[in-house]
Amino acid sequence: MTAVRRGLSSGLVQAFLVLIGLIWLTPLGGLFLSSMRSAEDTAKGGWWTALLAPGQLSFDNYGSLLKNSGMTQAFWNTVLISVPTTALVVVLAALAGYAFAWLDFPGRDAVFLVVVALLVVPVQIGLLPVAKLFGQLGLFGSIPGVVLFHVAYGLPFAVFLLRNYFAEIPQEMLEAARMDGGTEWRIFRQLVLPVARPALASLAVFQFLWVWNDMLVALLFADSSAQPLTVALQSQTRQFGSNIDVLAPGAFLSLIVPLVVFFAFQRHFVQGVMAGSVK
Structure with a gap:
């Protein structure tokens, strides 16, 4: 070594x-x-x-880009899709992961097995059935519909990841907190979440990057008023020769935001990825 x-x-x-x-x-x-x-x-x-x-x-191209209402709306649509999706996936997965790791309830192992089985389901299989369901519910073509789809398909991996991380927490620490009168909610909020901060940050980075760069789901589920930046840029490539001055700054803007998010959470991200690699 x-x-x-x-x-x-x-x-x-x-x-x-x-x-x-x-x-x-x-x-x-x-x-x-x-x-x-x-x-x-x-x-x-x-x-x-x-x-x-x-x-x-x-920087004239960036000035023109900011005056392009279609591109600016697509940018804010991407934010409105990525941020709520990431927050919902992290919160729901943390709650479910703690329940699967430390709470004893009927059918726990069977339900967790179903969650693990959902990891192998390709996202393409659910596109048409979910699109039909969203059409009946009035969610098709809207930002909430895109968010719900990403949350549903992001939760299995997130629950699996956090459950395994929470299971590595020493049981003696949780038992000591219970003996001191701590409720499960208080233990989860004040003890488990601070300890699991690296794992939560890693999951948030992965989920944000996945949703921010997605085009397949948004291309199908978002209409023209809800399309994110990836779909807007894809539509611009049809006229690549005449609008490179819009496409290039838009692509760089789409790229720089994930980089900023990654470097902002870099320290926690590395800790989360390396967790458990050294005994």
């Missing part, structure tokens, strides 16, 4: 990792430069030509 640590800390390895990082960031940098170029400059050459002619870069 010591030899491995010394090898990873060597200058050559660190230089190699920096090189890999730069290569990975190259498409992001190219998209950012493209988003700051006019359609005429883009037609003349690739984004790398802007490195030799920085005068062609400006």
Whole structure:
């Protein structure tokens, strides 16, 4: 282990990792430069030509994007879909995970087995039946309909993840809290949730990224007034040659928000992913 640590800390390895990082960031940098170029400059050459002619870069495209009511509405639709979905999945999965891990009720193992079995159900199977159901309920084409679909299909994995994490909490700690007069709700809220913060943060990041970048569900369940940014950008690609000045900044905006969310929760995310890997 010591030899491995010394090898990873060597200058050559660190230089190699920096090189890999730069290569990975190259498409992001190219998209950012493209988003700051006019359609005429883009037609003349690739984004790398802007490195030799920085005068062609400006934020005019972003100003035009903010004045595009369709794109701004799509951005806020994406927020209204992603944030409630992530919050509902985390809250409901935390409650269910604690119940499956530490509460004794009839049929607990059978119900949890059904939850685990739902993990193997492809999302494509439920598209048409759920679309028909939402049509009967008046939810088809609306933001609440898209949110409910994502919540339903995100809960099995979320419950499975949090249940396994909660089960690793020492039983003696929970028994001591019960002996001190703590109710199950108080134990869950003041003891279990703080301990499970890394797992909750990891789940929130995964769920947010999944919903923010989704296009399949939104393409089917959202109408023109509820379409998120992914669907709006997809519709813009039909005219790629004439509206690159709208498509590029919109794509960069769609990309930068998940990156900000990831880096904001990076510390908790890494703790959650590494939980249980070291005894």
